[in-house]
Amino acid sequence: ETGVTQSPTHLIKTRGQQVTLRCSSQSGHNTVSWYQQALGQGPQFIFQYYREEENGRGNFPPRFSGLQFPNYSSELNVNALELDDSALYLCASSRGREEQYFGPGTRLTVL
Amino acid sequence: AQSVTQPDIHITVSEGASLELRCNYSYGATPYLFWYVQSPGQGLQLLLKYFSGDTLVQGIKGFEAEFKRSQSSFNLRKPSVHWSDAAEYFCAAPNAGGTSYGKLTFGQGTILTVHP
Numbered sequence: 544e545t546g547v548t549q550s551p552t553h554l555i556k557t558r559g560q561q562v563t564l565r566c567s568s569q570s571g572h573n574t575v576s577w578y579q580q581a582l583g584q585g586p587q588f589i590f591q592y593y594r595e596e597e598n599g600r601g602n603f604p605p606r607f608s609g610l611q612f613p614n615y616s617s618e619l620n621v622n623a624l625e626l627d628d629s630a631l632y633l634c635a636s637s638r639g640r641e642e643q644y645f646g647p648g649t650r651l652t653v654l
Numbered sequence: 655a656q657s658v659t660q661p662d663i664h665i666t667v668s669e670g671a672s673l674e675l676r677c678n679y680s681y682g683a684t685p686y687l688f689w690y691v692q693s694p695g696q697g698l699q700l701l702l703k704y705f706s707g708d709t710l711v712q713g714i715k716g717f718e719a720e721f722k723r724s725q726s727s728f729n730l731r732k733p734s735v736h737w738s739d740a741a742e743y744f745c746a747a748p749n750a751g752g753t754s755y756g757k758l759t760f761g762q763g764t765i766l767t768v769h770p
């Protein structure tokens with residue numbers, strides 16, 4: 544069984560650019576959650592997608608947006624990047640409200 | 655405001671010594687509570703969870719945690735630490751004290767260093 548995978552592993556962008564991060568959920572999982580983990584901090588919940596619909600959002604501005612596809616993989620898009628967006632972005636997949644499994648993350652650096 | 659607090663940013667123990675990592679929560683009702691571990695370059699792995707019932711819960715890798723309602727705490731313990739336990743540990747609860755695994759609020763994390 545393949546676990547949660549994320550791409551790319553690392554990414555460097557400049558302020559004002561846009562970025563797309565990708566997450567492939569574990570087989571059989573229909574729910575994907577995204578988290579931002581700044582250096583030295585715990586992960587912060589960005590949003591969750593359940594069966595292609597947004598199902599809850601944390602305290603993040605609208606320039607953070609997402610998609611979930613029919614195969615339940617997901618994208619996180621961030622527009623107008625700011626220096627403070629530099630962080631490890633984690634996705635987690637689950638079957639509904641059951642235990643979620645985290646991917647290894649994408650390290651985003653904004654210069 | 656609902657929150658999860660880990661008072662210790664960094665803890666150092668000797669291999670073979672016992673370990674206790676502190677976690678306090680602030681929720682109106684008893685939430686689900688979780689402990690996760692994160693090794694460098696790895697995602698988060700669930701160590702154990704508390705939903706209800708028995709206040710002492712067992713997890714993987716020899717970890718256990720005790721829920722104490724009177725102290726609003728959910729401390730993680732291990733009787734004898736191994737060098738491979740060196741990692742960062744996070745306590746978490748569902749947002750708004752919910753009852754699911756998802757939409758989690760995490761504490762700031764505790765970095766565990768293990769000396770030989």
